[in-house]
Amino acid sequence: MEPPVMTSTWLDGKQVAFAGQLMAMSRSEAARLVKACGGQVVSSLSPSTSYLIVGEPLGEDGRPAPRIRKATHLQNKGSTIRILAEEEFLTACGMEMPDGTVRQLYSEAHETSQTHPT
Numbered sequence: 038m039e040p041p042v043m044t045s046t047w048l049d050g051k052q053v054a055f056a057g058q059l060m061a062m063s064r065s066e067a068a069r070l071v072k073a074c075g076g077q078v079v080s081s082l083s084p085s086t087s088y089l090i091v092g093e094p095l096g097e098d099g100r101p102a103p104r105i106r107k108a109t110h111l112q113n114k115g116s117t118i119r120i121l122a123e124e125e126f127l128t129a130c131g132m133e134m135p136d137g138t139v140r141q142l143y144s145e146a147h148e149t150s151q152t153h154p155t
Contacts (some may be wrong), residue, residue, distance in 0.1 A: 058093045
């Protein structure tokens with residue numbers, strides 16, 4: 038499903054990366070949303086990365102996802118990379134509903150995160 042048309046340019050010229058499994062949409066849908074808000078998706082973190090969007094923050098070993106650890110390391114070295122929860126990202130992109138919940142796009146990522154009775 039295509040994300041809604043965005044008029045926000047809050048990510049204009051910013052580099053954005055993702056960490057952890059996103060719950061509201063797939064990574065490709067999130068990448069389209071970043072582009073719609075003026076940003077560029079990058080596959081690796083560097084001091085020039087502006088935002089790290091975090092879905093499920095813990096890895097299988099119970100520790101923070103490797104990209105979160107790397108972003109924290111970069112912050113400690115003076116980088117201005119900002120770590121945002123998936124919900125904060127979606128709200129900033131205008132995906133918040135009037136009741137305060139975040140709109141979830143139908144996607145395979147959302148479908149597989151739900152448990153269905155048999």
